[in-house]
Amino acid sequence: MLDNSLDFKEQMAEARRTQILMGAAQVFSEKGFHKATTKEVAKAAGVSEGTIYNYFSTKRDLLVAMVDQLGMNSLKNIFEDSPPQDPRQLLKAIIIDRMHLAAERGPMMAPLLAEIFNDVELRELLYDQVVIPASRHVEQYVRQQIDSGRFRQIDPVIVTRALMGTLVFNVGLKLSGVDDRYNDISFDSLAEQVVTLFLDGLLVDQS
Amino acid sequence: MLDNSLDFKEQMAEARRTQILMGAAQVFSEKGFHKATTKEVAKAAGVSEGTIYNYFSTKRDLLVAMVDQLGMNSLKNIFEDSPPQDPRQLLKAIIIDRMHLAAERGPMMAPLLAEIFNDVELRELLYDQVVIPASRHVEQYVRQQIDSGRFRQIDPVIVTRALMGTLVFNVGLKLSGVDDRYNDISFDSLAEQVVTLFLDGLLVDQS
Amino acid sequence: MLDNSLDFKEQMAEARRTQILMGAAQVFSEKGFHKATTKEVAKAAGVSEGTIYNYFSTKRDLLVAMVDQLGMNSLKNIFEDSPPQDPRQLLKAIIIDRMHLAAERGPMMAPLLAEIFNDVELRELLYDQVVIPASRHVEQYVRQQIDSGRFRQIDPVIVTRALMGTLVFNVGLKLSGVDDRYNDISFDSLAEQVVTLFLDGLLVDQS
């Protein structure tokens, strides 16, 4: 019973943290971190301003906490649950997964991405907690393929960052709607073309 | 004489604008747009706070004006002055050029990039003034190569954004120093590997 | 039995009040009344914040309650238990007693003293409850000595306040350590010199 009540309290506290974080993510994504006020966050989260500070010691702490939330989305599932043998299928599965993630967590990530240009500590945190874990499996896979002679000798780190950049720019531009031309490109088609680009390259075999 | 004095005045005004913009760029890159104060900008530019407002109506206007400054760096030179015929050489030349640009203008661009996540208007402005012009030539080139059957049918828009993302991520990570592994990769080697990735793809020809 | 249980309850309540008051005294003396938080008081007292408000209706009430606690330290003992006949011995006994009190209760009094400069009500309370009772016996004694021709005609009120001020300043300065020169003056020597000053004055008899 003591244990239960302890658990209960902890669960309540954890729920509150999440509740506040959701409100913060919403407001931050609408107005940006700096223009969002703690009052707005409180309102969006359905709590009072003071309550925010019972769970986070600083407005910036909300950003840091978001990093942790994002860190959980590695690609473990894809690689553990019988990954496709065909590189083409595997790469497409990864890209589709990242696209879904972008659509879901995009609003949460945008204000975070903005701050990493200014906040060194946050940048390192995001890199260590999110980028590294998310790219680990892909890196390993690329390295294996290189070692077995199926992939060219291109540094797996460069490859994974290239893939990330490619997706962030293309998916981000499509989602943000700044370039009309993306309206004619479906997510699936985009994924297909990125797969081709990365596996086959631009050059047509002249053999 | 009237014309002359007008010209003179205009030149002075233009010089002042640039002077202020340089100060702003410096301070913004050091502290980020929001944490930089107009007082600091004034000091860095060597003018008084009031003077800033004689040339820009708003702190945010400084950001907008920076976009124009950046818009001038298209790749026109490379494509106009006898571009290399070999795609490999051409792509590498482009990448090296962009790397130099990143090293030079990176600090000026960082705070700008940060804001496009929050500021819709700025995002569109930057896209129209900088991204579109900078990618126009590459897009055209890719399209030509596709039409002539030398490049695979991958949407030139996707390709150019992929290249941008690839460069921003890889060069940005190398410059910011968050990942030690980039210390062992020279800019030239990075460029070479990106060329290979984009032209040949990862897959080794099994023919 | 009803009486007993009531007594028991009352004793418990009284104990709690004291417990809280001790915690408050400790925290107030460390950080001052205004900078001390009720949370800190609660922690120091070993109770929850809410419990404080079951016994005191206001943070300020804690200060008021402290005044009562201090009011008990009149000089009754010295004057009731066969007071020394020699004024010199009596005065020294009083001074030594007050010095001990200062060393013990000083930390508790400091935040209280600070507030009397701002809080009129508290000032009057402290004066009525502590200063008046503590000086009553001395005042009476001085008046008797004047009436009997042994002391000069100096208003006993002035004399007692002079003695208080003299002790507060000298002992306070010695205890707080702001003036190194007090390190070379023992409490006993300080008491002796104050006795001489008050009984004989500065002037050497020129007779």
Next chain:
Amino acid sequence: MLDNSLDFKEQMAEARRTQILMGAAQVFSEKGFHKATTKEVAKAAGVSEGTIYNYFSTKRDLLVAMVDQLGMNSLKNIFEDSPPQDPRQLLKAIIIDRMHLAAERGPMMAPLLAEIFNDVELRELLYDQVVIPASRHVEQYVRQQIDSGRFRQIDPVIVTRALMGTLVFNVGLKLSGVDDRYNDISFDSLAEQVVTLFLDGLLVDQS
């Protein structure tokens, strides 16, 4: 002309500082340092809140600045302008001078005195800047009289602090009105009796 304009600016700034300090002194003395808000200080000083921070970096800084203002009131004048030879006259002159000071600067000192119980740094500052300078001349005088055999051997430091305490308590109590009995004692009579107490002591010569 350049010099003049510089002087002018400096004078303006100094005037503003004083203006703000006067407002602060007024509000602090009415409500106490902690309960006084910067908004109230601004209003009392006739400036905006922001202006306060153009001249003082912190609310507490206002207190520190007050210490400096008070430091100027040493007793130099009395000791330099043909001091009375008779100790009785000299001591009375000093006491009357301090009484005037208390009446004038009392409101400014009260909130300061309150804070020295909590704020170590302020305590030391006030002691070094105000107490030490104000008591220097008296200390020297007492020491001389002791050396020449006219005063008893009582540590001059103890004597001056005793005098201070005596005056602060008696004058403070008279000014604050907490004890009705001070209504029947004029400032002059109070001064006379303190002189007698300090020079002749309480004991009537039994010779």
Next chain:
DNA sequence: CATGAATGAGAATTCATTCAT
């Protein structure tokens, strides 16, 4: 009665912007 999470009214401080000189 005990608890401590929730509250929200402030409070100190900052800073973009204005404007008199």
Next chain:
DNA sequence: CATGAATGAATTCTCATTCAT
């Protein structure tokens, strides 16, 4: 045009107090 003192709205964070459990 240049200046920089003045402004005051806005913001983050604190903390005494309440109240449901």
